[in-house]
Amino acid sequence: MAMTQAILQAGRNEMAGSVLRADEPRIRIRDVTLSYGALQIIGGISIDIAPGESICVIGPSGCGKTTLLRMLAGLARPTSGAVELDGSVLGGPDRSVAIVFQDYGKALLPWRTAAGNVSLALEARGCPAKERPAIIRELLEKIGLGRHADKYPSEMSGGMQQRLQIARCLAQEPKVLLMDEPFGALDAMTRQALQDEVLSLVATTGATMVFVTHDLEEAIYLGDRIVCLQPNPGRVGRMVDVRLARPRDQLVTREDPEFLRLRRELYDLIKDDHQ
Amino acid sequence: MSHLSMRKLVLGILGLAAFILVWKAVTDAKLVSPIFFPSPERTWAALVKGLAGGPLLAQTVETIQRMLLGWLLASLVGIMLGALIGISRRARVFIAPTLELLRPLPASAMIPIAIAFLGFSDQMVLVVIAFGALWPMLLATIHGFSAMEPRLYEVSAVLGLNRLQVIWKLALPSALPMILASLRLGLTISLILAVVGEMLASREGLGQSILLASRSFRSADLFAGIVILGAIGLVGSRLLSMAERRLLRWQAAAR
Ligand SMILES: Nc1ncnc2c1ncn2[C@@H]1O[C@H](COP(=O)(O)OP(=O)(O)O)[C@@H](O)[C@H]1O
């Protein structure tokens, strides 16, 4: 309980901080390009993302969504331009930027239990061994894995494994949460449950989120803004604001006329790209 | 114990009994001269006598010590060296061809070199054992490290694990199945080289004991020594299998 309070408090401080310097973005993507040899994959992307903002990235497959996200995580280096985190250039992976990979099966340690997998993030940031069990329990509880702490990933369903990966990311106490089509492999019900959990996590921690998806409705449901990428090379085609009330609700939000209008708009945009 | 493993045990014992019966039939029919080929009963008697009051027990302890010491040395060096080479792609590219060149050399080719440096000593035998048993561990560790899921390296980078933590918490556990299999192989090699080393360098142990028994046509003593060697190999490999099952529980969970 104390842990939740701490996280909530941290979240509030985060947001208080963002009020103080509201004009300074958490992430600034500054005219970024990326080429593999002669092939340009990303061709000049600039986006500012405010603290606590949730950005969703959509676009046809192969347009560079994953590549863009990997640059934000510091796992890929821009060929030109830069990614800035809180005003300083990101030179490599940073503990305050967490990433949830789509292939949870590969991203988890199969020889560690759920608790052990979360523990890895705590061990990495030098959290004392005595404090770990309480934090782990708190995080697993929060993400709905409280009763599965001793299970190995191979004993868990896809949805549970993805929950576990999210819990491990939260253990990093990140300022930025990157997600690469995290629910693409999950069934519709699990997907909706996890969407709501991510929304509530982002709301309580105040984290900034960049969420890649190929599902238009998911993008509208989660995002404050939607970036539509166009392929060859990857660049921003359109930026769409999502003016839907929060907290969002699977039934109410999805029936909102604005939701339907956005869906139509984005559908037409994407359709053009596919032609 | 599960139904299946019980069944396996029973079948194994039946097989052993059949083997001994055939052995007995061959010696009873005097197909081979008893000077070279003792009956099971005589072998058993020599075994009991040698272990109870004779020198066999001390020799067995000697050989087991030699084997374990060489194996531990090889495991330690093999896994540590393998980790250092395996964790860096540059080191792998740099060193792997040399290792591939050295690996097919039979451990016996090392013996003259070891003798030249260390003479006919216990240290010489130990070096030969360690050198021969080193390869499976070294190569399994390097291979296990290079076969680690690339996504896990990214996870470690994002979480901010340092290099030592990557080795200890990610690479070693992920290479563990291969390393454990190589430990079992290494133990077998250690036993073989302990026996060969004792024979060549006349060091106390089962190797020397069976060599002397064979030279003086004490075939029952010779076979008693061989039975003990077989038992050492079997028990060692069984113990390691048990350890393997315990350490790789997470794999069993996957099935
Ligand atoms: N390491 C790489 N080397 C060469 N080309 C790559 C590499 N990684 C990705 N690409 C190419 O970059 C393009 C964008 O890939 P990606 O970012 O994965 O797209 P998306 O996630 O939008 O489907 C693809 O055409 C892909 O083939």
Ligand SMILES: [Mg+2]
């Ligand atoms: Mg992708």
